[in-house]
Amino acid sequence: MLHERTYAILGAGTMGQAVLRGLVTRAGVDPRRVVATVKHADRAEAVATALGVRVNTDNVSAARTADVILLATKPKDVMALLETLREAGALDHQPLVISIAAGVTLARIEAALPPGARAIRAMPNTPCVVGEGMTVLSRGQRATNADLELGCAVFRNLGRARVLDEEHLDTVTGLSGSGPAFIYLVIEALSEGGVMMGLPRAVAVELAAQTVAGAARMVLETGRHPASLKDDVTTPAGCTVAGLMEMEDGKIRSVLARTVQVSTLAAAGLGKPKG
Ligand SMILES: NC(=O)c1ccc[n+]([C@@H]2O[C@H](COP(=O)([O-])OP(=O)(O)OC[C@H]3O[C@@H](n4cnc5c(N)ncnc54)[C@H](OP(=O)(O)O)[C@@H]3O)[C@@H](O)[C@H]2O)c1
Incomplete structure (x- = not known):
């Protein structure tokens, strides 16, 4: 075609x-x-x-x-x-x-x-x-x-x-259109954590980026809910749950959700005639 x-x-x-x-x-x-x-x-x-x-x-x-x-x-x-x-x-x-x-x-x-x-x-x-x-x-x-x-x-x-x-396209713009920038920031932040704990920067960036790519593929290819996949990684009293609690304390869930909300509203204003 x-x-x-x-x-x-x-x-x-x-x-x-x-x-x-x-x-x-x-x-x-x-x-x-x-x-x-x-x-x-x-x-x-x-x-x-x-x-x-x-x-x-x-x-x-x-x-x-x-x-x-x-x-x-x-x-x-x-x-x-x-x-x-x-x-x-x-x-x-x-x-x-x-x-x-x-x-x-x-x-x-x-x-x-x-x-x-x-x-x-x-x-x-x-x-x-x-x-x-x-x-x-x-x-x-x-x-x-x-x-x-x-x-x-x-x-x-x-x-x-x-x-x-x-009717969904502004939200699409706020989620998948702008989303790569949000995820770059997440990758940068995760790498920064690796650097803080002693990894060379290039290694930390590679680990963070491939982890994001791999997690995304798990969601897409298994079709399972992200929360259920998260539970698989979370051993009782383990290191992952300790990290997750830190994320929850930092309100990462609502920060990311609100990020999409704000970006969607901004997208709705793009392309409009001025004045
Ligand atoms: N970037 C994203 O993440 C993304 C995602 C989804 C949708 N979009 C949409 O994609 C569109 C392009 O974004 P972009 O990031 O690719 O922008 P970009 O890299 O700035 O590219 C815009 C291109 O348009 C050319 N241009 C400007 N005026 C022109 C004219 N009158 N006639 C012919 N060409 C002209 C520019 O030419 P010169 O190279 O000569 O300056 C440039 O090559 C935007 O409408 C944006 O909303 C972008």
């Missing part, structure tokens, strides 16, 4: 490049079927060399040739970009438009598209860069089942992908 389409990745930054890599390197889409754009001309060549696809600053030409257009600029730039494309007639061939811009609703995107155009909103995260991403996709009013399948196929190259109603 992916191999028969042409793609324009508008905004080949961190996320745009991850999607490009997924299409070309992981899915084996012919690089000639993909074109990408950036804002600054001097960045285009570096990105083109790194990824082996055409990269320029001409959004209109890129969009005109594409069956699938990925909007991957910053949220504040997305509406102006759509307006430029629409005014130039670059969406008249009715491509599928997939936006990954945090906080920019499907209603706003669809209002900026020509009548009948199909849109999907997706919220990926940065582990897409290493093929361990989590992406949630929401269907626009006119997007078909085939569009949604195609969107999921694009992001399954980059990790996991699932479909949810758009």
Whole structure:
């Protein structure tokens, strides 16, 4: 399905490049079927060399040739970009438009598209860069089942992908979109503990990161509740329960839950017009 389409990745930054890599390197889409754009001309060549696809600053030409257009600029730039494309007639061939811009609703995107155009909103995260991403996709009013399948196929190259109603996307942004940063902080803190107790820093970081990755895999692959997995590690009167009590005293549960709450509320404010 992916191999028969042409793609324009508008905004080949961190996320745009991850999607490009997924299409070309992981899915084996012919690089000639993909074109990408950036804002600054001097960045285009570096990105083109790194990824082996055409990269320029001409959004209109890129969009005109594409069956699938990925909007991957910053949220504040997305509406102006759509307006430029629409005014130039670059969406008249009715491509599928997939936006990954945090906080920019499907209603706003669809209002900026020509009548009948199909849109999907997706919220990926940065582990897409290493093929361990989590992406949630929401269907626009006119997007078909085939569009949604195609969107999921694009992001399954980059990790996991699932479909949810758009009403959940701010929460998705606050949990899996922003979540890698929260977990980096946890990894940093665990490593700091290892360093404090005598481990070399590089070793401590490796141990902490692989422990987080391994624990995550246990949850995903066993399908068991995290609390039940935690109980398995917790010997009566042992060292793990002692550590867990310290975490509970520090209110880590509510701190992390509130972190997602605050991040979700902030996500809801992204992409809104100023004033
Ligand atoms: N990063 C995340 O964790 C994450 C997670 C989920 C969703 N998202 C969403 O993904 C989108 C991109 O985020 P990012 O982190 O990848 O940002 P980024 O690394 O800053 O990339 C943005 C890219 O857009 C390009 N750009 C800016 N204006 C443009 C224009 N008018 N035409 C064409 N290209 C233009 C920039 O070009 P230059 O390189 O020339 O400056 C840059 O390559 C955002 O909407 C964000 O909400 C990000």
